[in-house]
Amino acid sequence: MSAIEILGLEKTYSVGFWQKRQKCALRPLNLSVEEGEIFGFLGPNGAGKTTTLKLLMGLVFPSGGSARILGMEIKDPGMKAQIGFLPEQPYFYDYLTANELLEYYAQLSGVAARERRQKVSQVLARVGLEDVRRTQLRKFSKGMLQRVGIAQAILHDPKVLFFDEPMSGLDPMGRREVRDLMEELKRQGKTVFFSTHILSDAESLCDRVAIIHLGELRGVGAVADLTSSVEGKVEIIWHGTAVPASLKALTSESHITGDTVRAVVREANQDAVIDALRREGMRIISITPVRTSLEEYFVRKLKPSEAAAGVSS
Amino acid sequence: MSSRIVHIASNTFREAVRDHVLYNLIAFALLMSGAAILVGQISIGIERLVVVNLGLAAVSLFGVVIAIFIGIGLVSKEIEKRTLYTVLSRPVERWEFIVGKFLGLAGTLVVNTAFMAIGVFAALLYVSRAFDRADVWVLVALYLIVLQFLMITAIALLFSSFSSPLLSAVFAFSLFVVGSFAEDLRGFAAMVPGLSRWLAMGAAYLVPNFSSLNVITSVAHEQPITRQFILSGSLYALLYTGMALCGAVLIFERRNLK
Numbered sequence: 098m099s100a101i102e103i104l105g106l107e108k109t110y111s112v113g114f115w116q117k118r119q120k121c122a123l124r125p126l127n128l129s130v131e132e133g134e135i136f137g138f139l140g141p142n143g144a145g146k147t148t149t150l151k152l153l154m155g156l157v158f159p160s161g162g163s164a165r166i167l168g169m170e171i172k173d174p175g176m177k178a179q180i181g182f183l184p185e186q187p188y189f190y191d192y193l194t195a196n197e198l199l200e201y202y203a204q205l206s207g208v209a210a211r212e213r214r215q216k217v218s219q220v221l222a223r224v225g226l227e228d229v230r231r232t233q234l235r236k237f238s239k240g241m242l243q244r245v246g247i248a249q250a251i252l253h254d255p256k257v258l259f260f261d262e263p264m265s266g267l268d269p270m271g272r273r274e275v276r277d278l279m280e281e282l283k284r285q286g287k288t289v290f291f292s293t294h295i296l297s298d299a300e301s302l303c304d305r306v307a308i309i310h311l312g313e314l315r316g317v318g319a320v321a322d323l324t325s326s327v328e329g330k331v332e333i334i335w336h337g338t339a340v341p342a343s344l345k346a347l348t349s350e351s352h353i354t355g356d357t358v359r360a361v362v363r364e365a366n367q368d369a370v371i372d373a374l375r376r377e378g379m380r381i382i383s384i385t386p387v388r389t390s391l392e393e394y395f396v397r398k399l400k401p402s403e404a405a406a407g408v409s410s
Numbered sequence: 411m412s413s414r415i416v417h418i419a420s421n422t423f424r425e426a427v428r429d430h431v432l433y434n435l436i437a438f439a440l441l442m443s444g445a446a447i448l449v450g451q452i453s454i455g456i457e458r459l460v461v462v463n464l465g466l467a468a469v470s471l472f473g474v475v476i477a478i479f480i481g482i483g484l485v486s487k488e489i490e491k492r493t494l495y496t497v498l499s500r501p502v503e504r505w506e507f508i509v510g511k512f513l514g515l516a517g518t519l520v521v522n523t524a525f526m527a528i529g530v531f532a533a534l535l536y537v538s539r540a541f542d543r544a545d546v547w548v549l550v551a552l553y554l555i556v557l558q559f560l561m562i563t564a565i566a567l568l569f570s571s572f573s574s575p576l577l578s579a580v581f582a583f584s585l586f587v588v589g590s591f592a593e594d595l596r597g598f599a600a601m602v603p604g605l606s607r608w609l610a611m612g613a614a615y616l617v618p619n620f621s622s623l624n625v626i627t628s629v630a631h632e633q634p635i636t637r638q639f640i641l642s643g644s645l646y647a648l649l650y651t652g653m654a655l656c657g658a659v660l661i662f663e664r665r666n667l668k
Contacts, residue, residue, distance in 0.1 A: 155498065156494075156498060156499070157666040157667060157668065158666060174501040174502075175501070177500055177502075178501045182495070184492060184495040184496065186492075187492070187495075188492050189496070190425065192428040193421075201417060201421055202496065202500065204413070205414055205417055205497060205502055206500050
């Protein structure tokens with residue numbers, strides 16, 4: 098069974114005060130996420146990622162289509178007990194302490210009273226906020242609030258987790274910790290669906306990704322498949338300070354850094370280049386097939402001008 | 411009642427307390443102490459009347475201000491600050507959220523009124539030196555004032571479910587003012603002819619009739635309030651509150667939280 102099944106989900110808003118016009122935030126979206134996957138939902142800012150998450154959370158209502166999570170309709174309250182959600186740049190009741198906030202959310206999630214205190218302590222320790230559990234949230238930094246957001250999402254041990262830009266506002270250590278947490282959740286058999294525009298995060302974490310832009314799905318697939326399309330070229334690195342004249346015709350591009358030369362050659366010329374380097378007495382350091390990075394795949398799916406505006410790696 | 415409603419209500423109460431809403435009690439205490447001392451010195455024979463009038467009017471005014479100014483933010487503030495996202499993504503129905511918010515603010519107002527009632531009775535004791543049988547009617551007046559608070563809270567919540575805090579405040583306060591003259595509006599409607607009569611009558615019965623629940627003057631003059639009046643007032647207030655809450659739920663159930 099798919100953990101998340103989206104069938105033609107779409108959203109159109111009416112905008113304008115007097116003269117209403119339709120603005121399409123999400124074109125009919127079809128997507129399926131398997132149980133136990135880490136699924137990345139990628140797109141530049143304003144692509145429709147948050148709209149999709151809000152639709153799945155029941156915060157906005159679809160103009161068409163439907164979605165099921167763990168086989169249940171998105172409006173089914175029973176389904177909501179089994180999901181966790183971290184909104185983008187979360188904001189919480191700042192008059193509460195971290196402990197009180199999580200107790201409150203545990204109550205709303207139906208965590209049994211006898212387990213509540215223990216669960217709250219566990220997640221606070223998990224996100225590294227144990228020492229400030231009695232501090233009001235109004236005194237928390239942005240990064241600490243993001244940790245509270247993660248804590249409230251995993252508090253009730255949900256089966257499916259939705260994170261909207263989970264690395265936002267975190268320092269490098271914090272980002273690393275979130276990545277570790279997601280991997281840990283995957284090991285526990287949870288499904289993680291997260292949106293991001295930071296491609297390196299998606300590349301290092303996700304089993305599969307979908308790319309969305311201007312409310313339209315542009316591509317979906319396993320990260321390994323998307324990034325393994327060999328372009329028929331290899332990168333050869335050797336010790337040297339110049340490209341021998343006999344190789345110039347065989348290399349499509351080359352860079353010299355200090356005493357290292359990096360050249361890209363067609364696969365068909367690979368053996369000839371290696372032989373030529375041996376004849377010249379050059380020491381080969383590495384030979385690597387050139388693969389498409391997720392960023393390159395992403396950029397290809399967007400128009401060049403759009404990609405430049407919205408991508409960071 | 412769903413336990414989630416109770417948790418939402420307790421959190422709303424806690425928010426009001428931590429936002430220092432109950433600090434108004436200090437102003438009220440100062441007002442009542444000053445009034446009791448001043449009245450004792452300048453009025454002869456009507457100390458009780460003045461203290462009851464002033465005390466109940468102050469209870470009403472303080473409560474209305476709290477009901478409107480907190481009520482208008484109950485939903486809109488949660489949407490604006492996006493605190494609602496992590497609540498509604500849990501197994502919480504939208505109607506439970508509205509009812510919980512209403513009960514939380516209603517609870518705050520009841521506690522606030524209870525403390526102010528102690529202040530009114532303390533001032534009464536100070537000027538009269540002893541309680542009188544007629545002072546029981548002060549309790550009845552306080553009960554009817556609390557019913558008015560429930561109506562205003564539900565109305566503020568209704569506006570908060572679809573409008574901005576500023577517009578909600580304007581709407582709720584206007585309705586409170588018009589509702590305080592609802593009896594006069596009904597009298598006016600009875601006098602005008604033709605279509606205007608029906609329009610005025612419709613408006614008069616649509617606005618909340620706060621004036622029918624205002625017995626401050628009667629109580630100050632030690633006039634008893636009949637059981638039937640209390641019962642019909644209670645029924646009217648609860649019905650109106652229920653309808654306003656249903657309206658808020660119906661609107662909020664369909665609202666996109668952009």
